[in-house]
Amino acid sequence: MFSDSDLGTIEFTWNERSKHIRVRILSKGLKVTLAPGSTEKEAMKFINSIRSKLILKQQKLEKGLEKRNILIDEKSSLQTLTFAVEVKPASRKNIYFSLKSGILKIEFPTGTDCLTPENQQFFWNGISYFMRKEAKRLLPERTKQLGTKFGFVFTDLKIQSSKTRWGSCSRAKSINLSLYLMLLPAHLVDYVILHELCHTKEMNHGDKFWKWMDKVTDSKSKELRKELKNYHMPQ
Numbered sequence: 001m002f003s004d005s006d007l008g009t010i011e012f013t014w015n016e017r018s019k020h021i022r023v024r025i026l027s028k029g030l031k032v033t034l035a036p037g038s039t040e041k042e043a044m045k046f047i048n049s050i051r052s053k054l055i056l057k058q059q060k061l062e063k064g065l066e067k068r069n070i071l072i073d074e075k076s077s078l079q080t081l082t083f084a085v086e087v088k089p090a091s092r093k094n095i096y097f098s099l100k101s102g103i104l105k106i107e108f109p110t111g112t113d114c115l116t117p118e119n120q121q122f123f124w125n126g127i128s129y130f131m132r133k134e135a136k137r138l139l140p141e142r143t144k145q146l147g148t149k150f151g152f153v154f155t156d157l158k159i160q161s162s163k164t165r166w167g168s169c170s171r172a173k174s175i176n177l178s179l180y181l182m183l184l185p186a187h188l189v190d191y192v193i194l195h196e197l198c199h200t201k202e203m204n205h206g207d208k209f210w211k212w213m214d215k216v217t218d219s220k221s222k223e224l225r226k227e228l229k230n231y232h233m234p235q
Helices: 040-049 051-068 117-150 179-183 186-198 207-216 221-228
Strands: 002-004 008-014 022-026 029-034 084-090 096-100 103-109 156-160 167-169 174-178
Touching: 008 040, 022 051, 029 040, 040 051, 096 117, 103 117, 117 156, 117 174, 117 179, 117 186, 117 207, 167 186, 174 179, 174 186, 179 186, 186 207, 186 221, 207 221
Parallel strands: 008 029, 084 103, 156 174
Antiparallel strands: 002 008, 022 029, 096 103, 167 174
16 A cells, blocks of 8 residues: 555455456545555556546546535525425534424534534434434334335335435335435425335336336336436435
8 A cells, every 4th residue: 555646545456356457536535446466556557557547537636526515504404305404503412303394403603613523423414314214203104105005015115324325225126215315306306215125026127117217207218217317315
């Protein structure tokens, strides 16, 4: 492992199963997997041959992470599927959460620095708690409704805290939905649910799968998929 002035920390590992040098791009560095018999010197020669491309990809990755970094403070205008978040200072000793009439009120002691990592984590822990409750209240029933409407059968449904995917479906037709779906508008929540329901018919993303998706979205699957890419889970 060493530091590069342009690319950040470069970490090398060896994998007996690797056949080639593989480079994984991180926002602050690289993780390089070496094949048996290859050396760090050879890897750096390869990295230097594509250095400009790697730098550009790092910059794009950094911008993507910035979009996902949803900050919570007095200026926040966060809206979930069922409630808005209102943040304000108050004469109190602790951070306080209260969900009533579609408003999640977060009050914090006057003078608090909302933007510290610790306070941001505390805010998001509270927001996620209420999003999970709302997700458990709404998403299973909505999935049943859409399954019945289009003739899909699933065996189980769980609400999870995944930040890497909106949903998933196993070969046993068990569906997992992320509680962060509550950050999407209703029509995109339906799109994700339908996506997983279609996987109960087709486990891959081949032509048959997208035919199912077009069937249940009035041929708007590409349009909706593109729209979904504008939304990010908080990091």
